[in-house]
Amino acid sequence: MEHRRRLRDIGIKIGRFETGNLNSITDIEGVKVGHKTIIEDLHNGNSIRTGVTAILPHSDNLFKEKVIGSSYVINGFGKTTGTIQIEELGVIESPIMLTNTLSVPAVTEGTIRYLLDHNDDIGSVTGTVNVVVGECNDGFLNDIRGMHVRPKHAIEAIISASKGVVEGSVGAGTGMSCLGFKGGIGTSSRVITVDGTKYTLGVLVLSNYGKKEDILMPESNKRVYKSSEGVDLPDGSIMIIIGTDAPFNERQLQRISKRAAFGLSRTGSSAAHGSGDIVISFSTAHRIRHYPSKLRQTYSFFVEDGPIISDFFEMAVEAVEEAIWNSLCKATTIVGQKGNRRDEFPYHLFK
Template sequence: MTRVRLRDLGITIGRYKTGTHNSITDIPGVMVGHVTLSDKKENGCTVQTGVSAILPHPDNVFREKVLGGAYVINGFGKTVGTIQLQELGLIESPILLTNTFSVPAVSEGTLRHLLHQNPQIGDTTGTVNVIVGECNDGYLNDIRGLHVKPHHARQAILSAKSGVIEEGCVGAGTGMSCLGFKGGVGTSSRVASFGTEQFTVGAFVVSNFGLKKDLRPPRGDWTSCSEQEEKMPDGSIMIILATNAPLNERQLSRLAKRASFGLSRTGSYAAHGSGDIVIAFSTAHRIPHESPPHPKRIPFTFLREDGDTISRLFEMTVDTVEESIWNSLCKATTTEGIHGRVREAIPYDMLLGGTS
């Protein structure tokens, strides 16, 4: 059976319309690439993992940076690069996502890609801040095998595209579990008019949190699961937000905070061992790497926080994060992993308020 997205089931989230593809790639210039590693080795180990890359624009991100912000809902995670992002409010590399133990390899691969693009890094100019996020896919994946290599990161970056992107068991989402079922990659977007302008907010998630008992369906009531569930780590989620609205880095950090509301709607309560990290960026402005001539001013304009405009963007963010999570579940297929473990695809009637 072909797996479908949430809206194909007749379920809509919120009052705003979606972009053309209902995807983070509805923000002009944003691209996504995946490398999926799914294989059963001769030694019996099962590989279910991968890498996903989100590019703020198709050009050289180090040379033309974008404004960004980050928010830690719960900090049980191993991200790279978010400290400098929070300090300076700039993103100067593609954003890469993978499994927990593959953060070093993916960081190296992303760094090598940027060094190849920019021979001056570390020589005639400064260093570069690579951003890598992770979730633990060790329930299904032979995570100890360190199967993700540096070249997979570069491959994910080079394969990035706009338009329709794959969801479910792909890229960084290949081995993930969510709310007791098979999780993975999901995306969604919202579009609204603000006077004479139109702004889009998009989300991209790698979902890996919660148990069946936590699930809160988007439609109807569902009696909490009474079956005994296997004890699992608390899980995690990576949430990437993009918008073409002209927000500054402080406003983007505020936007990132609102992702927590979309996450909580699905059943998450950010458990003790859950790494719940949000990274947000705007494509409205590009900041050149070289300093301009004196006086060193860059003439940018940003949205005024008059209440209504920023609040509507917050609401759009909440809705798109929630739908992205549901899409990650809807598109994921039943997957067999290491030690014969299986994660079943979520039955659609659960999302419709059933009890299967």
């Protein structure tokens, strides 16, 4: 089988900003990503094509040392957990977990169990924990009604997290479809130097939206399909995770998150009625202690009177678009539930 290539391996470069060394969200120091992929053909004829993906903003105790975070809803046909508290308190205190729609409860339980195992104080001498889980519907390729993702799979995804990110038909992306082809996990990054210091913005997506006729090719901005083939499916969804090591507060992060919609639209999406398009963002520049040692905490953030934040807006747009294309370029053909098939994206369309 042909080794699947990323967008830049095909010779296409998106935007004006340079990428990090890995062109990945893990170009941000301390960020790791893990997957648990579940593929099995059952005796009753059903097919399991699903999994879990975990994004760790840092490798220390996230409950004890939270990161500043935000979320933004492009279109709210989704079933995430934890975003209400992110918006209220502006912090993220758990791994950011991705899975299929009906497995959100199981992944939430598994992540809670992982955090309880590492924090004896949760729910006893201190409050409970806010777990963040996002989802997309993989029911076209996966026996989603079987609810085959269990809490242990979430724990396995967290434990497996590393700096190297596998893309495509893996983890939560195993059963996902995008723009009429096989979708899944994709990542990209951008770097910028401000006053002699290099900062990184990274994106990871779980792509599961659109039809072939929606596709807008990179560079040419042309549509290559006039109509789709096959069954009519729900509108689909996308989860977009944006991380940075730049010093932004939760309000600034939400402003950056809003620009993810532009990167999404560049691929052809119009955020259809039934599409759950959710952005979760974080900054690793500061850590918020669960048990502060002082009554006052002082942090510094970039000012918004100048080009810096506009540059980060543009970096987010570029990285989101490229991460989506990487999810398509790296995904392999999958045959799943009821013989349904999603083919890998054909590289010749880029010519």
